Amino acid sequence: MNLPADHGPADPAQPVPLLLVLLGPTASGKTSLSLALAERFAGEIVNCDSGAMVREFEIGTAKPTAAERSRVPHHLFDVVDAAGYVTAGEYARQARRVLRDVSARRRLPIVVGGTGLYLRALLDGLFPGPERSEELRSRLRERAATRGSTYLHRILIHLDPVAAQKIHANDLPKLVRAIEVCLSSREKGSRQKMSQLWQQQGRDPLRGYRIMRLGLDPERQALYKRINQRAREMFDSGLLEETQALLAKYGAEARPLASLGYKQAAQFLRGELSREEAVLAAQQAHRNYAKRQMTWFRREPDVIWLRSFGDDKPLQRKASAHVENFLAADQRT
RNA sequence: GCACAGGUGGGUGAGUGGUUAAAGCCAACAGACUGUAAAUCUGUCCCUCCUAGCGAGGUACGAAGGUUCGAAUCCUUCCCUGUGCA
Numbered sequence: 496m497n498l499p500a501d502h503g504p505a506d507p508a509q510p511v512p513l514l515l516v517l518l519g520p521t522a523s524g525k526t527s528l529s530l531a532l533a534e535r536f537a538g539e540i541v542n543c544d545s546g547a548m549v550r551e552f553e554i555g556t557a558k559p560t561a562a563e564r565s566r567v568p569h570h571l572f573d574v575v576d577a578a579g580y581v582t583a584g585e586y587a588r589q590a591r592r593v594l595r596d597v598s599a600r601r602r603l604p605i606v607v608g609g610t611g612l613y614l615r616a617l618l619d620g621l622f623p624g625p626e627r628s629e630e631l632r633s634r635l636r637e638r639a640a641t642r643g644s645t646y647l648h649r650i651l652i653h654l655d656p657v658a659a660q661k662i663h664a665n666d667l668p669k670l671v672r673a674i675e676v677c678l679s680s681r682e683k684g685s686r687q688k689m690s691q692l693w694q695q696q697g698r699d700p701l702r703g704y705r706i707m708r709l710g711l712d713p714e715r716q717a718l719y720k721r722i723n724q725r726a727r728e729m730f731d732s733g734l735l736e737e738t739q740a741l742l743a744k745y746g747a748e749a750r751p752l753a754s755l756g757y758k759q760a761a762q763f764l765r766g767e768l769s770r771e772e773a774v775l776a777a778q779q780a781h782r783n784y785a786k787r788q789m790t791w792f793r794r795e796p797d798v799i800w801l802r803s804f805g806d807d808k809p810l811q812r813k814a815s816a817h818v819e820n821f822l823a824a825d826q827r828t
Numbered sequence: 829g830c831a832c833a834g835g836u837g838g839g840u841g842a843g844u845g846g847u848u849a850a851a852g853c854c855a856a857c858a859g860a861c862u863g864u865a866a867a868u869c870u871g872u873c874c875c876u877c878c879u880a881g882c883g884a885g886g887u888a889c890g891a892a893g894g895u896u897c898g899a900a901u902c903c904u905u906c907c908c909u910g911u912g913c914a
Contacts, residue, residue, distance in 0.1 A: 624863070666868060754866040
């Protein structure tokens with residue numbers, strides 16, 4: 496906090512603003528490390544976690560607490576309600592806006608999160624594809640429900656054989672999106688295919704920032720253990736009550752209620768699982784999720800990996816040292 | 829102690845004489861991912877070897893024997909587990 500936050504705004508005369516990205520699987524301690532770094536380097540935290548964007552979902556999303564949020568500015572938490580949703584494109588737009596603001600204030604933006612797709616949308620950008628079309632989607636889903644997803648795959652083979660080869664016949668959401676892209680561009684007469692969009696390099700990357708990525712990668716077994724503890728604590732500290740209230744307010748169909756922890760809590764409330772079974776299932780779901788996150792992040796370029804938890808003090812010192820180098824390198828420019 | 833029901837790969841659970849190294853599901857591990865992503869999907873999954881294949885060999889369905897050209901599957905004994913009766 497005493498450092499002169501000399502990583503200025505997007506002014507041609509000024510050095511390029513810096514962006515710190517902190518990624519890692521669930522329960523790896525991102526919140527803790529992000530707070531430490533934000534306090535030390537005059538930073539502001541920009542959420543990159545789909546679940547944490549939803550209002551009223553507190554316990555199960557492991558958002559930073561009110562106390563933690565009062566220590567340093569936090570952005571993009573609690574921006575939609577359970578009835579709404581945030582697409583990757585929408586996230587990227589909002590996050591970029593926040594980034595500019597933070598940089599303009601000469602503070603260090605720290606993007607923190609575990610949603611790989613959102614991060615990619617923010618940093619690399621999405622191709623200029625059409626937005627989702629609700630009625631087309633529900634029509635396609637209906638077809639898939641009666642005739643199987645293979646039916647959609649056959650449609651895609653006609654529309655875009657290259658894409659059809661890359662998307663598995665069982666992967667309903669991706670088939671739907673690909674068909675959506677092909678059809679809606681056809682309506683506009685452009686006849687753009689999904690596979691052509693894939694080929695476009697660079698898409699719409701975030702420009703004007705020097706980016707440093709820090710990744711948390713604690714030892715797998717230790718991570719799983721921590722996930723188990725945390726999932727159980729969620730149940731012990733009110734997840735069931737929270738879920739019940741959300742269920743009453745938004746109904747069972749609200750998408751976030753199908754997410755990690757909430758899904759299992761709802762199953763218990765409906766009597767489908769015992770409480771203990773629900774806890775175990777939630778733990779399992781979190782572990783599986785963490786693994787998928789790591790699969791995604793391993794592909795992320797130029798990550799400085801730190802092999803421990805974010806609340807680990809030695810790790811925090813190491814992370815700080817990296818950030819210091821990063822800032823210093825910038826001043827030399 | 830008697831009577832039933834069982835003992836299958838990390839788990840669950842099919843299979844009841846032969847194309848069975850043994851379905852399916854789960855876990856584990858690896859991978860993909862371009863607009864609801866905390867979603868969705870894919871691959872591997874007994875061991876060893878290689879020319880890496882719908883390849884070769886070796887182990888394997890509680891244990892030991894037996895029947896059979898051939899057994900996870902049939903018979904015998906034994907050891908465990910659950911339930912019922914004592």
